[in-house]
Amino acid sequence: MSQELLYWQALNRAMDHAMAADESVFTLGEDVGLYGGSYRVTEGLYAKYGEWRVRDTPISENSFTGLGVGAALVGARPVVEIMTINFMLLALDSIINGAAKIPFMSGGQFKMPLVVRVPGGIARQLAAQHAQRLEHTLMNVPGLRIAVPATPQDAYWQLRQAIASDDPIILLEHELLYFTKGQVDFVAEAPPIHRAMVRRSGRDLTIVSYSRHATLAEDAAAELAKAGIEAEVVDLRSLKPIDWDTCAASVEKTHRLLIVEEDCRFAGAGAEISATLTERCFYSLDAPAQRLAGLDMPTPYNGALEAATIPQAADIVAAAQQLCQAAQATKAA
């Protein structure tokens, strides 16, 4: 039984279902209660579950995230909403020094069933302090897990799975995905939260991406098909851990790898993906793995400039064509 939902609605249902199923689940953050959440994700929950389980907080990101850490230590299942990832920089002490390390430092005595939900990415002309990504920082923290749902179905599944998990999980939600539509099945069995998915099958090259750019990669693949190039699109769904087996199987089939990310290129997720898959699949590759990424630049306000700082679907098409030509040339030589 599936129904069509917007991405934010899928998250909202996941919250509702998790809160109804387990009294230890609660959510807190700026304007999550009375206001209903700045992207409507917690809409209706305050009226249904009351203020102790849907808590409006002061603007104190580090401390209310740390509150979640403390509550998780004694078996509650907090879902902390940080209004945008830009404000998460203030909460990194609670996330990195707290949530990620306490289970380890305690010698495994404590679990950390904490979820931190964060809208992020580049939306529409929000300028540098409201338009960035932090996956590069979070990926480098042992003890964390990072889920990056690109579809309403994954938003539903991965939030439910994150709440059920005993490890701290950051759910990176893209601000431009909240109003995208998709079929959501509440009953179907979910794949493991960290499993990558092949969104489109192809033989000529593999495009590995995640979050909003996985959807752009699918658009690009449709375009490429018209030109006779069959791209396989792998949506990572999780950045920590990464499902290397699914990626490697695809690369070994197509022999070409293009990595697409919205985040800055330097020392970003793409660098890790390129390095690991090159190490693992070097002898399968017909050409060097290529990265298409955001520029190493704070996001400009100007709309045209903003668009120029991140890969667009047309850029993915061009990069894929170039990679296929390069690989042909290498083979011919």
Place this chain on the structure above:
Amino acid sequence: MDRETLHRMLRDMLLCRAFEERAAEEYSTGNIVGFLHLYPGEEAVAAGVINATGPSDYIVSNYREHAHALVRGTPARQVMAELFGRTTGMSGGMGGSMHMFDRERRFMGGYAIVGQTCPISIGIAYAVAMRGLPEVVVNFLGDGAVNQGTFHESLNMASLWRLPVLFVCENNHYAIGTEIHRHSAVPEVFKRVAAYNIPAEKIDGMDVLKVHNAARQALDRIRRGGGPQFIECETYRYRGHSMADPGTYRPAVELKAHQAWDPLTTASRELEFRYPTPDELAGIGRDNIKLFADHLIDGEHAVESEIEDMRQDAQKIVDDAVQFASQSAQASMDAAWNHLYQSHRHEVLI
């Protein structure tokens, strides 16, 4: 106050003192490595407060927490073994001096980021309040922590939602090496707390009885629904901030003056209250430690010999703890990997 409680608190303080002095020795010989922040001088706070808590209450502490764990009841063996990095340590050798945890005793950890204990404490308290339980969270913090944003953010939320937290400020007047008048525009911590509509009082942290009474009353108020409470205990550490710190920034006269008000001396004087003559009590002047030692040497009072027995018992416990620690197995890499992630049932990829 009953004799049993007095004895227990003195035993706790003697154990803490003996433990920490021995830890310093073991540090010098290289058995303990890393950062080691010792507690001598502040024993009255740990003993006074924690002896006022019940087994269902929670303790959250900072990186100067060995004494808090010992008073809470964690065996000295496990505390010492953690300092030695052994598998039998409180945290299996993964945490060390600054990160001691004892889930069974609701000892919720030692944290090494100044001020980090505040959000964690209000989080535990939030879960307690959400479930309507009669438990209280005791949060130890130093005077250095009161200048962190987390302190103010957490007091605000604790007060807003009337969370069951007892904040205990161990004000030893130094944020590492910076004296309180140089680090706080308002050096009276309790006054700053008043801004958040939280009852706060300042007490003599060198007097275990005053600390104990204040903590008991505050815990009662919290359990009756009075919301968070705050006590500022004025105390003093005899050593540097850590073993890496010789404490040279403190005037010798200041250190000496505070040692004269040794909390151990104050406590043992209370214990003797029903035994010594008024003359002897009057004779207790500023040099309490010397007088205390004289009493022990003289052994003229039953209490004094009891105190000596306690001192020896504490020493035996510490000796045994060191022996236990040194004979325990080193922590293993297998265990380290096991502790990293908890959700093994969701584990498919790592």
